[in-house]
Amino acid sequence: MDILFDTANLDDIERLTPIYPVTGVTTNPSILKKEGPVDFYAHFRRIREIIGTDRTLHVQVLAKDAQGMIDDAHRLLDKIDDKVYAKIPTTEAGIAAMRHLKAEGINVTATAIYSKTQGFLAIATGVDYLAPYYNRMQALDIDTKGTLQALSGFIARFDAPSKIMAASFKNIVQVSHALEAGADAVTLSPKLLRQALSAPDITHAVDDFIDDWRSVYGTTTLP
Numbered sequence: 112m113d114i115l116f117d118t119a120n121l122d123d124i125e126r127l128t129p130i131y132p133v134t135g136v137t138t139n140p141s142i143l144k145k146e147g148p149v150d151f152y153a154h155f156r157r158i159r160e161i162i163g164t165d166r167t168l169h170v171q172v173l174a175k176d177a178q179g180m181i182d183d184a185h186r187l188l189d190k191i192d193d194k195v196y197a198k199i200p201t202t203e204a205g206i207a208a209m210r211h212l213k214a215e216g217i218n219v220t221a222t223a224i225y226s227k228t229q230g231f232l233a234i235a236t237g238v239d240y241l242a243p244y245y246n247r248m249q250a251l252d253i254d255t256k257g258t259l260q261a262l263s264g265f266i267a268r269f270d271a272p273s274k275i276m277a278a279s280f281k282n283i284v285q286v287s288h289a290l291e292a293g294a295d296a297v298t299l300s301p302k303l304l305r306q307a308l309s310a311p312d313i314t315h316a317v318d319d320f321i322d323d324w325r326s327v328y329g330t331t332t333l334p
Protein backbone atom coordinates (compact mmCIF):
# COMPACT_ATOMS: atom_id res chain seq x y z
CA MET A 112 0.00 0.00 0.00
CA ASP A 113 1.27 3.49 -0.89
CA ILE A 114 0.34 6.50 1.23
CA LEU A 115 1.47 9.83 -0.17
CA PHE A 116 1.34 13.39 1.10
CA ASP A 117 -0.68 15.66 -1.18
CA THR A 118 1.14 18.84 -0.22
CA ALA A 119 4.00 21.13 -1.18
CA ASN A 120 4.50 22.43 2.36
CA LEU A 121 8.17 21.95 3.23
CA ASP A 122 7.66 22.13 7.01
CA ASP A 123 4.97 19.46 6.96
CA ILE A 124 6.97 17.21 4.65
CA GLU A 125 10.13 17.58 6.76
CA ARG A 126 8.38 17.10 10.12
CA LEU A 127 5.94 14.37 9.20
CA THR A 128 7.78 12.17 6.69
CA PRO A 129 9.83 10.51 9.47
CA ILE A 130 6.59 9.79 11.38
CA TYR A 131 4.12 8.55 8.78
CA PRO A 132 4.83 5.60 6.44
CA VAL A 133 4.61 7.77 3.34
CA THR A 134 5.96 6.60 0.02
CA GLY A 135 5.89 9.88 -1.84
CA VAL A 136 4.63 13.42 -2.37
CA THR A 137 2.10 14.65 -4.92
CA THR A 138 1.29 18.22 -5.88
CA ASN A 139 -0.55 20.26 -8.45
CA PRO A 140 -0.57 24.01 -9.20
CA SER A 141 -3.48 24.61 -6.77
CA ILE A 142 -1.61 22.86 -3.96
CA LEU A 143 1.55 24.82 -4.78
CA LYS A 144 -0.42 28.10 -4.73
CA LYS A 145 -0.86 27.66 -0.96
CA GLU A 146 2.92 28.09 -0.55
CA GLY A 147 2.97 31.47 -2.32
CA PRO A 148 5.27 32.42 -5.19
CA VAL A 149 8.05 29.95 -4.37
CA ASP A 150 11.00 29.32 -6.66
CA PHE A 151 9.31 26.43 -8.48
CA TYR A 152 12.20 24.13 -9.37
CA ALA A 153 14.22 24.92 -6.22
CA HIS A 154 11.14 24.10 -4.12
CA PHE A 155 10.81 20.66 -5.68
CA ARG A 156 14.53 19.99 -5.46
CA ARG A 157 14.20 20.73 -1.73
CA ILE A 158 11.25 18.33 -1.43
CA ARG A 159 13.38 15.69 -3.14
CA GLU A 160 16.21 16.33 -0.66
CA ILE A 161 13.79 15.79 2.22
CA ILE A 162 12.03 12.68 0.93
CA GLY A 163 15.04 11.05 -0.75
CA THR A 164 15.05 9.02 -3.92
CA ASP A 165 13.26 5.96 -2.51
CA ARG A 166 10.01 7.92 -2.31
CA THR A 167 8.16 9.11 -5.40
CA LEU A 168 7.67 12.78 -6.33
CA HIS A 169 4.75 13.67 -8.62
CA VAL A 170 4.77 17.12 -10.25
CA GLN A 171 2.13 18.38 -12.67
CA VAL A 172 2.65 19.85 -16.13
CA LEU A 173 0.90 23.11 -16.99
CA ALA A 174 0.42 23.09 -20.76
CA LYS A 175 -2.91 21.98 -22.25
CA ASP A 176 -1.63 20.74 -25.62
CA ALA A 177 0.25 17.47 -26.09
CA GLN A 178 3.57 18.91 -27.23
CA GLY A 179 3.46 21.50 -24.44
CA MET A 180 2.84 18.75 -21.86
CA ILE A 181 5.73 16.73 -23.25
CA ASP A 182 8.00 19.79 -23.11
CA ASP A 183 6.85 20.58 -19.56
CA ALA A 184 7.56 17.00 -18.48
CA HIS A 185 11.08 17.25 -19.90
CA ARG A 186 11.60 20.55 -18.04
CA LEU A 187 10.52 18.90 -14.78
CA LEU A 188 12.95 16.04 -15.29
CA ASP A 189 15.81 18.31 -16.37
CA LYS A 190 15.39 20.81 -13.53
CA ILE A 191 14.28 18.58 -10.66
CA ASP A 192 15.52 15.06 -11.42
CA ASP A 193 14.89 12.22 -13.79
CA LYS A 194 12.92 10.19 -11.23
CA VAL A 195 10.03 12.68 -11.15
CA TYR A 196 6.59 11.38 -12.09
CA ALA A 197 5.11 13.80 -14.61
CA LYS A 198 1.46 14.34 -13.69
CA ILE A 199 -0.51 14.64 -16.88
CA PRO A 200 -4.23 15.55 -16.96
CA THR A 201 -6.22 12.76 -18.64
CA THR A 202 -7.54 14.74 -21.59
CA GLU A 203 -7.21 13.81 -25.28
CA ALA A 204 -3.99 15.84 -25.46
CA GLY A 205 -2.93 14.26 -22.18
CA ILE A 206 -3.34 10.73 -23.54
CA ALA A 207 -1.16 11.64 -26.54
CA ALA A 208 1.46 13.11 -24.21
CA MET A 209 1.34 10.09 -21.90
CA ARG A 210 1.93 7.69 -24.80
CA HIS A 211 4.91 9.73 -25.95
CA LEU A 212 6.39 10.03 -22.46
CA LYS A 213 5.92 6.33 -21.67
CA ALA A 214 7.64 5.45 -24.96
CA GLU A 215 10.57 7.54 -23.69
CA GLY A 216 10.58 5.59 -20.43
CA ILE A 217 9.45 8.55 -18.31
CA ASN A 218 7.43 8.00 -15.12
CA VAL A 219 3.84 9.17 -15.65
CA THR A 220 0.91 9.76 -13.34
CA ALA A 221 -2.41 10.28 -15.13
CA THR A 222 -4.40 12.83 -13.17
CA ALA A 223 -7.80 14.59 -13.11
CA ILE A 224 -9.63 11.28 -13.52
CA TYR A 225 -13.39 11.34 -12.98
CA SER A 226 -14.55 8.39 -15.08
CA LYS A 227 -13.93 4.76 -16.01
CA THR A 228 -13.27 5.89 -19.57
CA GLN A 229 -10.40 8.17 -18.57
CA GLY A 230 -9.16 5.39 -16.31
CA PHE A 231 -9.08 2.60 -18.90
CA LEU A 232 -7.47 4.90 -21.46
CA ALA A 233 -4.73 5.76 -18.98
CA ILE A 234 -4.30 2.06 -18.16
CA ALA A 235 -4.10 1.17 -21.86
CA THR A 236 -1.48 3.90 -22.25
CA GLY A 237 0.67 2.13 -19.67
CA VAL A 238 0.90 4.91 -17.09
CA ASP A 239 2.52 4.15 -13.76
CA TYR A 240 -0.23 5.68 -11.62
CA LEU A 241 -3.72 6.93 -12.32
CA ALA A 242 -5.31 9.42 -9.97
CA PRO A 243 -9.11 9.35 -9.65
CA TYR A 244 -10.47 12.44 -7.84
CA TYR A 245 -12.50 10.79 -5.10
CA ASN A 246 -14.20 13.77 -3.46
CA ARG A 247 -14.78 15.62 -6.70
CA MET A 248 -16.38 12.48 -8.19
CA GLN A 249 -18.66 12.12 -5.17
CA ALA A 250 -19.66 15.76 -5.50
CA LEU A 251 -20.85 14.94 -9.03
CA ASP A 252 -22.80 11.89 -7.76
CA ILE A 253 -20.40 9.55 -9.57
CA ASP A 254 -20.13 6.03 -8.12
CA THR A 255 -16.64 6.39 -6.69
CA LYS A 256 -16.28 2.91 -5.20
CA GLY A 257 -17.73 1.26 -8.30
CA THR A 258 -15.35 3.21 -10.55
CA LEU A 259 -12.33 2.22 -8.47
CA GLN A 260 -13.44 -1.42 -8.33
CA ALA A 261 -13.86 -1.49 -12.11
CA LEU A 262 -10.48 0.12 -12.76
CA SER A 263 -8.79 -2.21 -10.29
CA GLY A 264 -10.47 -5.13 -12.10
CA PHE A 265 -9.22 -3.90 -15.50
CA ILE A 266 -5.65 -3.67 -14.18
CA ALA A 267 -5.79 -7.21 -12.79
CA ARG A 268 -7.54 -8.70 -15.83
CA PHE A 269 -5.16 -7.21 -18.38
CA ASP A 270 -2.11 -7.55 -16.13
CA ALA A 271 -1.41 -3.84 -16.60
CA PRO A 272 1.51 -2.15 -14.82
CA SER A 273 -0.61 0.80 -13.59
CA LYS A 274 -1.45 1.48 -9.96
CA ILE A 275 -4.50 3.37 -8.79
CA MET A 276 -3.57 6.36 -6.64
CA ALA A 277 -6.83 7.83 -5.37
CA ALA A 278 -6.71 11.58 -4.67
CA SER A 279 -8.90 14.56 -3.76
CA PHE A 280 -9.95 13.49 -0.27
CA LYS A 281 -11.88 15.69 2.11
CA ASN A 282 -12.31 13.21 4.94
CA ILE A 283 -10.69 10.05 6.19
CA VAL A 284 -13.75 7.85 5.47
CA GLN A 285 -13.27 8.51 1.77
CA VAL A 286 -9.66 7.35 2.11
CA SER A 287 -10.54 3.99 3.65
CA HIS A 288 -13.39 3.51 1.16
CA ALA A 289 -10.96 4.12 -1.71
CA LEU A 290 -8.56 1.51 -0.34
CA GLU A 291 -11.42 -0.96 0.21
CA ALA A 292 -12.56 -0.41 -3.39
CA GLY A 293 -9.17 -1.34 -4.82
CA ALA A 294 -6.93 1.74 -4.71
CA ASP A 295 -3.27 0.70 -4.45
CA ALA A 296 -2.28 4.13 -3.20
CA VAL A 297 -3.91 7.16 -1.63
CA THR A 298 -2.61 10.71 -1.58
CA LEU A 299 -3.95 13.05 1.06
CA SER A 300 -3.10 16.16 3.01
CA PRO A 301 -1.09 15.47 6.18
CA LYS A 302 -3.81 17.40 8.04
CA LEU A 303 -6.36 14.63 7.34
CA LEU A 304 -4.08 11.94 8.77
CA ARG A 305 -3.27 14.02 11.83
CA GLN A 306 -6.96 14.80 12.43
CA ALA A 307 -7.79 11.11 12.26
CA LEU A 308 -5.19 10.23 14.90
CA SER A 309 -6.16 13.06 17.23
CA ALA A 310 -9.83 12.04 17.50
CA PRO A 311 -11.02 12.60 21.11
CA ASP A 312 -11.92 8.91 21.57
CA ILE A 313 -8.32 7.88 20.87
CA THR A 314 -6.93 10.49 23.26
CA HIS A 315 -9.43 9.46 25.96
CA ALA A 316 -8.55 5.78 25.60
CA VAL A 317 -4.84 6.53 26.08
CA ASP A 318 -5.54 8.84 29.03
CA ASP A 319 -7.80 6.24 30.66
CA PHE A 320 -5.03 3.60 30.54
CA ILE A 321 -2.61 5.99 32.24
CA ASP A 322 -5.21 7.00 34.84
CA ASP A 323 -5.90 3.35 35.68
CA TRP A 324 -2.18 2.68 36.09
CA ARG A 325 -1.75 5.73 38.29
CA SER A 326 -4.72 4.69 40.46
CA VAL A 327 -2.96 1.39 41.23
CA TYR A 328 0.76 2.32 41.29
CA GLY A 329 0.67 6.07 41.91
CA THR A 330 2.99 6.77 38.95
CA THR A 331 2.73 7.32 35.21
CA THR A 332 5.83 5.33 34.24
CA LEU A 333 6.65 1.66 34.04
CA PRO A 334 8.98 0.48 36.83
Ligand SMILES: O=C[C@H](O)COP(=O)(O)O
Pocket residue numbers: 117138139141222244246247278279280298
Ligand atom coordinates in the same frame (compact mmCIF):
# COMPACT_ATOMS: atom_id res chain seq x y z
O1 LIG B 1 -4.04 16.52 -7.48
C1 LIG B 1 -5.10 16.10 -7.03
C2 LIG B 1 -5.70 16.58 -5.80
O2 LIG B 1 -5.72 15.56 -4.83
C3 LIG B 1 -7.06 17.18 -6.02
O3 LIG B 1 -7.58 17.50 -4.78
P1 LIG B 1 -8.73 18.60 -4.59
O4 LIG B 1 -10.01 18.03 -5.10
O5 LIG B 1 -8.76 18.83 -3.11
O6 LIG B 1 -8.31 19.83 -5.35
